[in-house]
Amino acid sequence: MQKLLAIGNEILSQVKLNVRLLDVTQNAMPLLYSAFRQCYSSEFAGDIFDESKKDSSNKLANFIRETLSSGHESPLEHVKFTFAIEGISRALTHQLVRHRMASYSQQSQRYVRENDLDYIIPPSIEADKVMRNEFTRIISEIQTSYNKIIGIFKEKGIDGEIANQDARFILPQAAESKIVVTMNCRELLHFFEERCCTRAQWEIRNLANEMLRICQREMPPIFSRAGAKCIRLGYCPEGTDRTCGKYPSKEEVLGRK
Numbered sequence: 372m373q374k375l376l377a378i379g380n381e382i383l384s385q386v387k388l389n390v391r392l393l394d395v396t397q398n399a400m401p402l403l404y405s406a407f408r409q410c411y412s413s414e415f416a417g418d419i420f421d422e423s424k425k426d427s428s429n430k431l432a433n434f435i436r437e438t439l440s441s442g443h444e445s446p447l448e449h450v451k452f453t454f455a456i457e458g459i460s461r462a463l464t465h466q467l468v469r470h471r472m473a474s475y476s477q478q479s480q481r482y483v484r485e486n487d488l489d490y491i492i493p494p495s496i497e498a499d500k501v502m503r504n505e506f507t508r509i510i511s512e513i514q515t516s517y518n519k520i521i522g523i524f525k526e527k528g529i530d531g532e533i534a535n536q537d538a539r540f541i542l543p544q545a546a547e548s549k550i551v552v553t554m555n556c557r558e559l560l561h562f563f564e565e566r567c568c569t570r571a572q573w574e575i576r577n578l579a580n581e582m583l584r585i586c587q588r589e590m591p592p593i594f595s596r597a598g599a600k601c602i603r604l605g606y607c608p609e610g611t612d613r614t615c616g617k618y619p620s621k622e623e624v625l626g627r628k
């Protein structure tokens with residue numbers, strides 16, 4: 372989604388989050404079931420897999436839920452979700468790629484020239500007229516300077532990624548990015564625990580909540596009780612001065628500091 376804004380000589384585009392599920396591992400429930408069962412069975416997972424495809428989805432879901440609740444999570448690594456994500460800032464992707472148990476393919480600022488600098492504006496800044504004007508003014512100036520640097524490179528006979536790779540140094544963290552992310556279910560649960568928490572930064576929290584909504588729709592036995600870590604723990608581990616108050620503090624529940 373785009374909102375066009377003309378400032379000075381530049382047409383700027385403010386963009387919004389868009390998350391699309393590209394793919395999920397085929398036969399995910401029989402696959403998870405046979406991986407979990409292999410740990411406790413003398414049978415071969417290949418035979419369990421074939422048989423489980425004929426079983427009711429309820430039977431598989433109940434077994435998986437029960438085994439998961441015991442803390443046995445490694446079979447979740449066999450099932451992956453791939454998302455295409457756009458309308459996010461470079462500030463967000465910098466945080467996202469800190470999650471190492473995942474695969475990423477991100478739009479390059481080296482190969483893709485920023486002819487029209489799409490940007491993300493924080494809601495707190497957008498809501499305030501003075502801050503919003505200041506924000507869009509500087510984005511517009513950055514675009515002008517970027518174009519100027521690219522122009523000077525061209526005059527020197529330098530173009531393409533060689534020019535882009537140095538001109539991009541003046542681009543802001545607000546610059547929009549697009550990324551393809553693949554995470555397995557175990558990593559997704561961890562990602563949601565960290566990033567759905569109200570303590571997480573608003574933009575990555577919005578992304579995590581949207582990914583969680585999609586995962587819950589696709590695979591309720593795994594994700595119906597997923598979210599910030601307080602849901603699993605039954606208390607907030609963040610400390611009394613930082614808690615959102617949804618859950619009691621760690622001290623209240625465990626009775627110690």
Ligand SMILES: Cc1cc2nc3c(=O)[nH]c(=O)nc-3n(C[C@H](O)[C@H](O)[C@H](O)COP(=O)(O)OP(=O)(O)OC[C@H]3O[C@@H](n4cnc5c(N)ncnc54)[C@H](O)[C@@H]3O)c2cc1C
Pocket residue numbers: 469470471472558561565566570571572
């Ligand atoms: C609210 C919040 C504030 C943050 N603030 C900062 C900050 O100020 N500065 C900063 O630098 N970062 C910050 N981070 C990022 C944070 O430190 C982690 O880098 C990020 O959350 C990724 O988490 P992870 O390492 O647990 O996950 P992943 O990389 O997704 O890994 C998942 C799990 O795998 C295991 N694992 C992965 N790699 C290894 C390894 N090499 N060795 C052992 N075990 C491993 C760990 O158990 C890990 O939890 C913040 C994160 C949050 C949620």
